[in-house]
Amino acid sequence: MKAYFAAALAAAAAILMASSATAGTLDEVKKRGKLICGVAPNIPGFAYADDKGVARGFDVDFCRGLAAAILGDAEKMQLTRLGPRDAFAQLQTGAVDVLTHRFTWTYNRDNGGGITFAMTYFYDGQGFMVKKSANVDSVNKLNGASVCIAQGTTTELNIADYFRAHNLTYKIVSFADLDEARRAYEAGRCDAWSNDRSSLAARGLGLQKRDDHVILPETISKEPIGPVVRKDDGQWMDVVRWTVYALIAAEELGVTQANVDEMKKSSQSPEVKRLLGVGDNLGQKNGLSAEWAYNAIKAVGNYGEIFERNLGPKTRLALSRGPNRLWKDGGLLYAPPFR
Amino acid sequence: MAFAALFTARYWTWRRLGALSIQALIAAAVLAVVWAAAENALANLARLKIKTGFEFLERPAGFAIAQRLIPYSESSSYFAAFLTALLNTLVLAAVAILIATPLGFAIGVARRAPNQLLAGVATAYVETLRNVPLLLQLFFWYFAVLQTLPAPRASHSLLGVIFLNNRGLILPAPADAGSAAIALGAILAVGALAAWGARILRRRLEAGGATGGGALLAPALAFGAPLLALLAAAATLHWERPVLSGFNFAGGIVVIPEFVAMALALSLYSAAYIAEIVRAGIASVAPGQVEAARALGLPPAIVSLRIVIPQALRAIVPPLANEHLRLLRNTTLAAAIAYPDLMLVFAGTVLNQTVQAFEVMAITVATYLAISLVVSAAMNLYNRRVLQAGG
Numbered sequence: 156m157k158a159y160f161a162a163a164l165a166a167a168a169a170i171l172m173a174s175s176a177t178a179g180t181l182d183e184v185k186k187r188g189k190l191i192c193g194v195a196p197n198i199p200g201f202a203y204a205d206d207k208g209v210a211r212g213f214d215v216d217f218c219r220g221l222a223a224a225i226l227g228d229a230e231k232m233q234l235t236r237l238g239p240r241d242a243f244a245q246l247q248t249g250a251v252d253v254l255t256h257r258f259t260w261t262y263n264r265d266n267g268g269g270i271t272f273a274m275t276y277f278y279d280g281q282g283f284m285v286k287k288s289a290n291v292d293s294v295n296k297l298n299g300a301s302v303c304i305a306q307g308t309t310t311e312l313n314i315a316d317y318f319r320a321h322n323l324t325y326k327i328v329s330f331a332d333l334d335e336a337r338r339a340y341e342a343g344r345c346d347a348w349s350n351d352r353s354s355l356a357a358r359g360l361g362l363q364k365r366d367d368h369v370i371l372p373e374t375i376s377k378e379p380i381g382p383v384v385r386k387d388d389g390q391w392m393d394v395v396r397w398t399v400y401a402l403i404a405a406e407e408l409g410v411t412q413a414n415v416d417e418m419k420k421s422s423q424s425p426e427v428k429r430l431l432g433v434g435d436n437l438g439q440k441n442g443l444s445a446e447w448a449y450n451a452i453k454a455v456g457n458y459g460e461i462f463e464r465n466l467g468p469k470t471r472l473a474l475s476r477g478p479n480r481l482w483k484d485g486g487l488l489y490a491p492p493f494r
Numbered sequence: 495m496a497f498a499a500l501f502t503a504r505y506w507t508w509r510r511l512g513a514l515s516i517q518a519l520i521a522a523a524v525l526a527v528v529w530a531a532a533e534n535a536l537a538n539l540a541r542l543k544i545k546t547g548f549e550f551l552e553r554p555a556g557f558a559i560a561q562r563l564i565p566y567s568e569s570s571s572y573f574a575a576f577l578t579a580l581l582n583t584l585v586l587a588a589v590a591i592l593i594a595t596p597l598g599f600a601i602g603v604a605r606r607a608p609n610q611l612l613a614g615v616a617t618a619y620v621e622t623l624r625n626v627p628l629l630l631q632l633f634f635w636y637f638a639v640l641q642t643l644p645a646p647r648a649s650h651s652l653l654g655v656i657f658l659n660n661r662g663l664i665l666p667a668p669a670d671a672g673s674a675a676i677a678l679g680a681i682l683a684v685g686a687l688a689a690w691g692a693r694i695l696r697r698r699l700e701a702g703g704a705t706g707g708g709a710l711l712a713p714a715l716a717f718g719a720p721l722l723a724l725l726a727a728a729a730t731l732h733w734e735r736p737v738l739s740g741f742n743f744a745g746g747i748v749v750i751p752e753f754v755a756m757a758l759a760l761s762l763y764s765a766a767y768i769a770e771i772v773r774a775g776i777a778s779v780a781p782g783q784v785e786a787a788r789a790l791g792l793p794p795a796i797v798s799l800r801i802v803i804p805q806a807l808r809a810i811v812p813p814l815a816n817e818h819l820r821l822l823r824n825t826t827l828a829a830a831i832a833y834p835d836l837m838l839v840f841a842g843t844v845l846n847q848t849v850q851a852f853e854v855m856a857i858t859v860a861t862y863l864a865i866s867l868v869v870s871a872a873m874n875l876y877n878r879r880v881l882q883a884g885g
Contacts, residue, residue, distance in 0.1 A: 264849055267544070335830065385542065
């Protein structure tokens with residue numbers, strides 16, 4: 156119910172907001188001395204608090220990286236935990252600067268809503284989890300099944316499209332909350348539980364007997380997930396997406412959190428030098444310092460390091476990179492040239 | 495005298511004028527604020543490049559809804575999704591009110607019962623249900639319902655036509671919707687005729703001073719005739735029997751567990767409040783009234799029906815209307831357990847897919863407001879009748 160309250164508050168904010176033209180988001184963040192990111196409320200691996208109460212996760216690290224690139228300090232950020240219902244409204248009304256959230260980039264979200272996706276930093280797809288005892292090895296054998304999902308995402312549309320396209324019937328049970336969907340599936344309300352594969356892995360950790368369940372091989376949708384910004388601020392969109400591209404390029408160029416100082420001092424590669432602001436000042440064009448990319452890499456490491464730290468095989472989620480590998484390794488990650 | 499009257503008239507005119515101008519000023523100020531707020535909101539939306547308008551209602555929704563009382567499929571429009579969800583909200587509220595009201599009356603009366611055990615149980619009920627948050631009760635009932643029921647393959651079965659499992663209560667459905675509609679119309683017509691007949695019969699019987707067996711004739715007619723019509727319709731219609739196929743039953747009407755849990759939680763919770771309203775209403779009838787009626791030798795049943803209840807109703811109906819409105823608003827908790835009501839489907843899925851938060855929220859708010867005002871008006875009308883009936 157907090158979500159409704161927040162949505163109402165956001166609506167009220169739009170009504171009461173002073174109509175004087177606001178300064179660019181970048182200037183505002185600099186003036187405030189703090190970056191405000193909207194993140195998902197508690198998803199293991201992506202946005203959660205560790206046992207000491209420190210915010211951690213893939214999405215959180217990108218917020219830290221942005222804060223480091225803009226303000227030179229990764230801790231000059233503040234997280235606002237937002238449900239899917241009120242996140243866009245909070246962004247629209249300026250309560251948060253950027254959503255480093257779990258939102259899928261779609262046409263409808265990108266057009267007409269006053270918001271836009273800066274780029275894609277995580278390629279996901281919708282999958283299904285079933286009980287091993289059901290003896291199902293493919294989504295195509297789920298004809299007539301009840302499927303538990305969490306609404307407010309693209310999940311419902313994907314299932315509708317896939318099942319109709321394959322002439323399968325289904326019964327949808329959509330919950331407002333991800334964990335209630337999992338609990339109802341566990342209690343036997345549904346034959347399958349569907350969500351983005353990364354979410355199934357993350358939320359699946361909450362199942363009482365994780366080993367009794369299996370994720371089916373099919374991925375039924377494309378879920379490009381990336382940071383979301385307001386549409387009226389092109390400069391800010393560039394700051395956000397080029398910072399993420401810098402972290403991807405860093406992995407490609409072999410620049411890591413550990414060696415970034417040394418690389419900055421002694422690398423002879425012109426690409427590395429440009430990226431780290433040696434002998435060139437790419438940051439300037441976007442209102443950032445010459446060391447913006449250096450600061451971000453120093454704070455959170457390159458893309459690969461962020462992935463391994465939060466989601467990789469050594470973590471509880473144990474996700475493989477899959478499509479989130481660099482393009483040269485057969486993945487989809489591809490940073491435009493820094494020149 | 496004339497001077498005094500003139501003075502009074504002028505005095506009142508001045509006072510009136512002053513009061514009126516203050517009221518006009520306040521009204522103008524309120525209007526100006528509302529106008530400025532609307533203007534400002536529109537300007538802000540335009541500046542944020544947020545598209546406004548209601549065209550999205552005609553676009554296909556693309557998602558399924560678990561409970562449909564009207565034809566709806568993935569290719570239906572967002573507006574159809576809105577109507578489907580609205581009907582789900584209304585049906586839930588209606589069923590919960592129909593259970594909560596008589597239950598609340600019974601418990602309220604029981605709290606004043608001379609039997610200590612009965613009164614104690616009723617008090618325990620009220621205190622427990624009133625003091626546990628509704629959302630918690632909702633989860634309790636939902637997972638209690640889910641966990642006690644078997645999987646589809648191990649369904650409880652009644653005569654092989656009605657099934658109960660953790661996917662819901664599955665009833666046979668009429669195979670042909672057209673003849674089912676005709677049958678339903680016939681049953682309603684018989685019911686209306688029987689009610690009318692029973693009313694006339696009761697007046698005649700009362701005028702003739704009927705007691706005992708004769709007094710039962712009218713209710714027998716009112717309930718018996720529609721029941722016979724229902725049985726006749728059930729026997730003549732062709733029924734589609736639900737069959738287990740694969741994961742679920744195919745065919746039949748499914749009452750989903752989310753509906754059962756919502757109706758249970760809402761009605762049990764509201765009944766506790768209604769019980770208190772009823773108890774207070776009965777307590778408000780002066781004890782002298784009952785004593786006087788008994789002194790006249792009226793039997794206890796007549797004392798209750800003719801003396802206590804009509805007077806208690808005057809104190810009961812206005813707060814009861816409030817309680818019904820509260821129950822209606824509480825249906826929005828449905829989102830927590832996947833019951834597809836207006837809040838979950840429209841202010842949830844539709845809002846998120848269209849990103850038209852302001853339009854969707856405005857429609858949702860206006861709809862709940864409209865339903866509440868209608869319920870409120872109906873209860874006011876009933877209240878007026880109660881007041882008149884009391885003389």
